[in-house]
Amino acid sequence: MFKIENIKRDIDLMIILLTILLLLIMPLVYNNYFFLNALFLASLYMISSTAWNIMGGFTGLISFGHAAFFGIGAYTLALSYNNGLSPWIGIWLGGAIASLFALIISFPLLRLRGHWFALATIAVGEALKLFFNNWDYVGAARGVELARKEYSFAWIYFIESIYYNYVAVLILVISIFIMFLIIRGRIGYYLQSIRESEETTMTIGLNPFKYKMIAMVLSGFFTGVAGALYAIRYRYIDPFSVMDLFISVQICLIAIVGGVYSFAGPLLGALIVTPIAEYTRALIGGAYGARFFGLHLLIYGVILLILSLYAPGGLMDVLKRFLRGRYR
Amino acid sequence: MSLVINSLDVYYGKVQILREISLKVDHGSITALIGPNGSGKTTLLKTISGILRPMKGSIKYEDKEIVGLQPHEIVELGIIHVPEGRRLFPYLTVYENLLLGSYNKKARERFKDNLERILTIFPILKERLHQKAGTLSGGEQQMLAIARALMAEPRLLLIDEPSLGLAPKIIDTVYEHIKTLKESEKITILLAEQNAAKAFEVSDYVYVLETGRVVREGKAVELIQDEEIRKVYLGI
Numbered sequence: 001m002f003k004i005e006n007i008k009r010d011i012d013l014m015i016i017l018l019t020i021l022l023l024l025i026m027p028l029v030y031n032n033y034f035f036l037n038a039l040f041l042a043s044l045y046m047i048s049s050t051a052w053n054i055m056g057g058f059t060g061l062i063s064f065g066h067a068a069f070f071g072i073g074a075y076t077l078a079l080s081y082n083n084g085l086s087p088w089i090g091i092w093l094g095g096a097i098a099s100l101f102a103l104i105i106s107f108p109l110l111r112l113r114g115h116w117f118a119l120a121t122i123a124v125g126e127a128l129k130l131f132f133n134n135w136d137y138v139g140a141a142r143g144v145e146l147a148r149k150e151y152s153f154a155w156i157y158f159i160e161s162i163y164y165n166y167v168a169v170l171i172l173v174i175s176i177f178i179m180f181l182i183i184r185g186r187i188g189y190y191l192q193s194i195r196e197s198e199e200t201t202m203t204i205g206l207n208p209f210k211y212k213m214i215a216m217v218l219s220g221f222f223t224g225v226a227g228a229l230y231a232i233r234y235r236y237i238d239p240f241s242v243m244d245l246f247i248s249v250q251i252c253l254i255a256i257v258g259g260v261y262s263f264a265g266p267l268l269g270a271l272i273v274t275p276i277a278e279y280t281r282a283l284i285g286g287a288y289g290a291r292f293f294g295l296h297l298l299i300y301g302v303i304l305l306i307l308s309l310y311a312p313g314g315l316m317d318v319l320k321r322f323l324r325g326r327y328r
Numbered sequence: 329m330s331l332v333i334n335s336l337d338v339y340y341g342k343v344q345i346l347r348e349i350s351l352k353v354d355h356g357s358i359t360a361l362i363g364p365n366g367s368g369k370t371t372l373l374k375t376i377s378g379i380l381r382p383m384k385g386s387i388k389y390e391d392k393e394i395v396g397l398q399p400h401e402i403v404e405l406g407i408i409h410v411p412e413g414r415r416l417f418p419y420l421t422v423y424e425n426l427l428l429g430s431y432n433k434k435a436r437e438r439f440k441d442n443l444e445r446i447l448t449i450f451p452i453l454k455e456r457l458h459q460k461a462g463t464l465s466g467g468e469q470q471m472l473a474i475a476r477a478l479m480a481e482p483r484l485l486l487i488d489e490p491s492l493g494l495a496p497k498i499i500d501t502v503y504e505h506i507k508t509l510k511e512s513e514k515i516t517i518l519l520a521e522q523n524a525a526k527a528f529e530v531s532d533y534v535y536v537l538e539t540g541r542v543v544r545e546g547k548a549v550e551l552i553q554d555e556e557i558r559k560v561y562l563g564i
Contacts, residue, residue, distance in 0.1 A: 193428050196419065199379060202379055203377060204431050204477075206400060
């Protein structure tokens with residue numbers, strides 16, 4: 001799988017490697033706080049949108065409730081951090097708790113199909129947000145602030161924000177690598193077969209329910225990891241910053257813009273959409289009190305419109321067509 | 329007896345599709361279900377493979393009741409369903425389709441041997457091994473659908489309309505292969521077929537279904553002599 005010639009032929013693997021390289025080099029080239037922040041967010045969304053893609057792209061389970069997993073990951077990290085647990089464990093614990101939640105909700109949710117499944121995921125996400133908003137143990141609407149520790153690698157607490165970028169890249173490399181192996185292995189085929197025809201998968205003896213559950217648990221895990229990364233970087237979370245519907249929309253939008261049928265689509269999507277989102281938000285509006293509040297969402301809409309007209313397969317599809325035109 | 333079905337009733341919602349169906353499939357035989365559109369052939373096969381649940385009645389496979397089992401449990405018993413209209417995974421390659429076929433544990437261990445054996449039965453698939461399944465011709469797709477089922481090491485194969493949408497010459501090839509399966513692989517076969525002439529030609533025993541009931545049954549060689557059957561189903 002990892003021979004040089006194979007990597008050259010494998011567009012997904014190429015993009016993964018190039019993206020990681022870019023994330024490693026860019027902070028050194030252009031060390032600007034705002035830019036570093038955009039790159040950090042891009043790495044978060046790379047993890048969570050790739051995780052979303054396991055469900056939405058490979059298995060055909062469209063979810064608009066990934067903010068729930070994201071938020072659970074963030075809260076798990078924040079609470080465990082404040083109770084003295086190392087964040088290096090807390091990040092993965094965040095994933096684990098999020099995947100546990102995914103496992104629990106998969107029983108009722110997977111009884112639903114198609115649009116109803118998608119609607120139910122919105123309900124789960126929003127319900128969880130309101131629940132956290134009123135749950136005193138987790139600070140309710142006040143949110144949770146991460147305790148101050150000594151500045152150190154061990155507590156992932158830095159003065160220079162560039163270090164957070166490299167922590168994110170490290171977690172990204174591990175997460176993407178694991179997801180890549182799973183999707184390219186047996187389980188990946190099983191998930192795709194469910195997307196293509198659930199009835200046929202039954203005739204070959206596969207239990208679709210079981211594999212849809214596996215997809216949800218995996219997807220929940222890595223989205224939770226991304227949420228934990230958010231918490232460790234911004235050090236303050238509340239239900240509206242980590243569990244809002246907007247996060248769910250962002251996660252799935254990035255995956256769709258990037259291209260859902262290929263593994264590396266979400267990476268490409270995050271790399272392009274997140275900086276656009278951040279810059280339009282800061283420059284034209286969106287920040288509370290700005291003159292044109294919400295204008296960045298309008299721009300989002302326009303980008304989505306253009307893509308759905310000219311590149312329904314996402315950026316990945318455009319890239320593939322371009323490469324084919326050139327090299328064949 | 330490989331398969332014994334007793335007074336089976338199946339509904340889609342409130343509509344009754346199968347009424348009091350009883351039939352038997354002998355070990356090592358080819359049994360055909362014939363009948364017009366909407367007579368319940370596909371429904372019957374789907375009920376046997378566990379995708380649909382009967383309201384009442386029993387299905388015994390090798391003396392074991394299988395009504396109520398999940399589809400994947402039924403596959404593990406060795407009953408494999410080749411669905412109507414071929415239902416491949418069009419965006420996966422031929423190889424990947426076959427890989428998916430050998431899902432259950434026992435078959436997975438013998439994947440390599442099975443693949444080699446099945447590719448000698450269907451040499452055309454060997455040439456197409458790394459092509460997307462959706463790019464195959466109709467006949468090749470039907471063979472792939474059967475080959476995929478064989479990868480699961482079936483003992484009873486349920487084949488739904490193997491001739492659907494194929495040219496007469498290709499239909500002959502597909503049925504040649506089906507006969508091979510019975511003779512050299514010792515697989516019991518139950519097939520649903522609208523092409524009655526072909527069904528009579530290959531099968532040992534035939535059931536005639538009309539509006540969800542078994543209206544006639546008999547050995548293929550005997551039933552084909554029947555005046556009414558000849559007139560209605562064979563047009564002679």
